[in-house]
Amino acid sequence: MTRRWLNRAAWAFLLTLGCAALAAPWLPLEDYRSMHVELRLEAPHWTASPVLGTDAQGRDMLARLLWGARISLFVGLCGTLVAMFVGVPYGAFAGFRGGRWERTMMRLADALESIPMVVFVLFLMSILQEYRSELAAIGCGRLQLFLVAVGLLFWLPTARVARAEALRIRQLPYVLAARASGMRGWPLLRTHILPNMMPAMLVMLLLTLPRVILMEAFLSFLGLGVEPPAVSWGGLASDGLAAMNPLVGSAWLMGLPSGALALTLLALQRIGRSARP
């Protein structure tokens, strides 16, 4: 019973947040980039004007949080989709084909798992910084680089689950029947296997999303996240950490974005777990 209410609360929170983030440009907010020197480090007033306070440059935290939500959620969603886009076909093909193909493909996945991908991706990103102007010319900024990085990092678990699902579905009676009546290859994969993998893949999507959002926070901390003046929750939280010192209490600068992040991730986990068959 409480579980059902928790699920509803999670859905309600995510929907509200999503709508607020989508509508951020039209909401009556301060500009998230405009600095007010006289209003620096204002603590949250909760009911009066800077509702959630201001940061070290006097920028409105409520506006920054909502604009940060846009980036964090968007990046999380796109990154997850990239990972699915690589992982699902790989795993589905391996599981469906079976035999030597499957063994080779899964051994490759094992080998990739035993190298530190995060380090490798950071290495790659730092080198691609050299080509920033060329990349910008073909419309490829930090954001696109991030999506590639996420694809490289998170497709492996998805591929594993996809393979297991494909293996399971391949042995089900309706697939055997289709096979017996002469269906092979791509048509079989498309009409019977891929559609029936969808529920498991949806769960996988929900479970990958929190990890991608955390990854963005990680990269923001290292200075490889979205570029200012754009803001993301991870960037805000790491600014808050940088502003933290024992003399000026500015806990809200780190607390608010990481609280928002934590609530979102908890809600996603909740829904992901309840959707698991």
Place this chain on the structure above:
Amino acid sequence: MSKRLLRRLLSLLVSILLVHAAAFMMVRATRGGPFDEERALAPQVQLALEQRFGFDDSLLVQYFHAVSGLFRGDFGPSLRYRDTQVSALLADALPISLALGGGALLLALLLGIPSGLLAASRRHRNAGALAITTSTFLLAIPNFVLAGLLVALFSFQLGWLPPAGFGSVRHLLLPWLCLALPLAAQISLLVHARTTETLNSASVRSAIAQGLSPQLLLRRYILRPSLTPVLAFLGPATAALLTGSLVIEQVFALPGLGTFFVQAALARDYTLALGVTVVYTALLGSCTLCADLLMARMDPRVEALS
């Protein structure tokens, strides 16, 4: 057994070589270099620098030198720290990172396994629920935020521990905790799930029916099956520790591999970044190998090193 071990060691070597080759090619393919300053260097200076670092040989010769250096543990001179060999920097940083990672792993196991078992026991239902809730929450915040919280509490409020720096064991306590807590949370969830399953299995139920004491039950029937997923998790845990240490070493200003790697990546010190990448690959590979060996030892059904 030994043949399989040999094969695994060989494949570890191959993956190190592949990572090295890929990183090497990426470095050499870049146009910009660490000698690019605001002002263009005089051509003679440029040439002298390139000769000193061996950039004027053909790519194949350079790669050959790099690989032969790799086997001697020699990664050449650092491009940013003048007159310093990368291997010397690595030798200074590696013990710190090993102490940090090893301690954190141990702490994570010590916290995670008992809390997972507790969460699965029927008698301590409330404590178990608390452990699960804490774990879920710990997995939902970035680790630098956790570091900030712990520093605010233990350094600024209570004044018990230093907020950053390196020197004594006291400096390592907070970093250990920051790295260990998220891992402990994951371990706890894993142990909880598997133990609940074990408790419902036929073998445990018949053992209970025969009237075995709880201690004996735990030792003989529950621990071993419940701990195998933890062993399987050791490989990914090492990877998570590596990733986490990149951030935590920065936050606490520890002069470990992670700090060097991030600085090198940002300051284009490619030889140093390459060296750290190779060391990380070797570390992760050998930890995964050890975990697999242990697992085959614990659970005979897992075919050893397949």
